[in-house]
Amino acid sequence: MNFSDAISRGVLGEPAFLLGLIACLGLIIQKHGIEKIIQGTIRTILGYILIQVGASAAGVSLGNLSLLIQRGFQVIGIIPHNEVIVALAQINYGSYIAWIMLFGMVIHLLIARFSPLKYVFLTGHHMLFMASMLSALLVVYPMEKWQIIIIGSGLLAVSMSVGPAIIQPYVRKVTKSDDVAVGHFNSFGFLLAGLIASCFKIKDKDKEEKLPAFFTRIQVFFQDHIISTTLFMVGLFLTASLVVGSEKVGELFMDRHPIVISIMQGTWFAAGVYVILMGVRMLLSEIVPAFQGISEKIVPNAIIALDCPILFPYAPIASIFGFLFSLLGGLLAMLVFISIPNQYTIIIPGIVAHFFSGGAAGVIAYTIGRKRGLVVASIIHGFAITILPYYLVRILSGLGFVRATFADSDFAIWGFIAKWILENIFRF
Known part of the structure; x- marks a missing residue:
């Protein structure tokens, strides 16, 4: 294994190890005892792995739901899926990706050290996603390898510094502090959700939160957000099954009854969400205090930026509704594509x-605009993150034609920015 492979598949390629190493160094700098160092390091790694385990369980359920939706609407098109498109990019551009990640992180830390943007982006897999997108975009231009690496590293570093900064005012309203930021390449989507939700901000919060009598009677029952999540997802699977039809559902799930499938898939999803929330709490309880030791030495007053599920525990029900209404916005965008004559890319x-x-986005929107802000902002957010990948597909010619593209808004935005910069460079 060469050095670039060691970077891409080693420290930067394994977020749990990276975060555990940071926690360990932070606790050592703070001169904690060996017992606390070992406990904090292990709990940090365990917290992140719990998030991965929960995401995997929820992802299986979501994959089945996606399959039902495709069959229900009878459409074949391009699916925004980061892991799939990154796997394709690494086949041809693995070396570029590794070097861009390495130098991008170095430049990012220099920006945090010497500029007002004191955010340290620690979502390792999203670094990999953005580096892959930039590599696939840059290689089509007539440049030397070192030029591609320099430009890609600079763009990656700036995106990691700017993204958390532009949404921190909204994240601060959710968390009520500046102890943590969100390091997830959907910052423009979160910004859009916050701006839309701000249009529904009202002064009399108590009046806005008053529930109808029917909801008041069942409020106690729905206070357990895991039960609520299970019921919502079971209902969603049942609805999708009705649209598809029992015969096609049976073909997809080995002749199992749609009701059984819906109950089990909804429960699997809720279990995954529960594990994610446990992992987030464990991770934050260890990594934030440990990170303070490093920030004091390397980047004074730094704010750690972690993946977006860290917002889920602050409003679990809003996160589920945010998902549902964002998905609704995505389906509306898909219908727009279908309705356009001679449209071959859906x-x-x-x-x-x-x-x-x-x-x-739902957590941010609910915190700012309560129920109405949540509904409207989440639908618009879902519409936007479905439309933007369409334009990104057209500029990623380095990957050829594949039925996948990058999800989340920042990939398209930074793709447009990189393309504009390069077109102006090669115009002269």
Whole structure:
């Protein structure tokens, strides 16, 4: 294994190890005892792995839901799915990706050290996603390898510094502090959700939160957000099954009854969400205090930026509604594509992207605009993150034609920015 492979598949390629290493160094700098160092390091790694385990369980359920939606609407198109498109990019551009990640992180830390943007982006898999997108975009231009690496590293570093900064005012309203930021490349989507929700901000919060009598009677029952999540997802699967038809559902799930499938898939999803929330709490309880030790030495007053599920525990029900309404916005965007004559490129909503990004957008929107802000902002957010990948597909010619593209808004935005910069460079 060469050095670039060690970077891409080693420290930067394994977020749990990276965060555990940071926690360990932070605790050592703070001169904690060996017992606390070991406990904090292990709990940090365990917290992130719990998030991965929960995401995997929820992802299986979401994948099945996506399959039902495709069969129900009888459409074949391009699905925004980061993991799929990154796997394709690494086949041809693995070395570029590794070097861009390495130098991008170095430049990012220099920006945090010497500029007002004190955010340290620690979502390792999203670094990989953005580096892959930039590599696939840059290689089509007539440049040397070192030029591609320099430009790609600079763009990656700036995106990691700017993204958390532009949404921190909204994240601060959710978390009530500046202890943590969101490091997830959907910052423009979150910004859009916050701006839309701000249009529904009212002064009399108590009046806005007053529930109808029917909801008041069942409020106690729905206070358990895991039960609520299970019921919502079971209902969603049942609805999708009705649209598809029992015969096609049987073909997809080995002749199992749609009701059984819906109950089990909804429960699997809720279990995944529960594990994600446990992992987030464990991770934050260890990484934030440990990170303070490093920030004091390397980047004074730094704010750690972690993946968007860190917002879910602050409003779990809003995160589920954010996902559902974001998915609705994505389906509306798909119908727009279908309705356009001679339209051969149809973006099918990526369920995973709508769950994570839509859920976090829902938490932000609800915090700012309560129920009405949540509904409107989440639908517009879902519409936007489904439309934007359509334009990104057209500039990623380095990957050829594949039925997948990058999800989340920042990939398209930074793709447009990179393309504009390069077109102006090679115009002269």
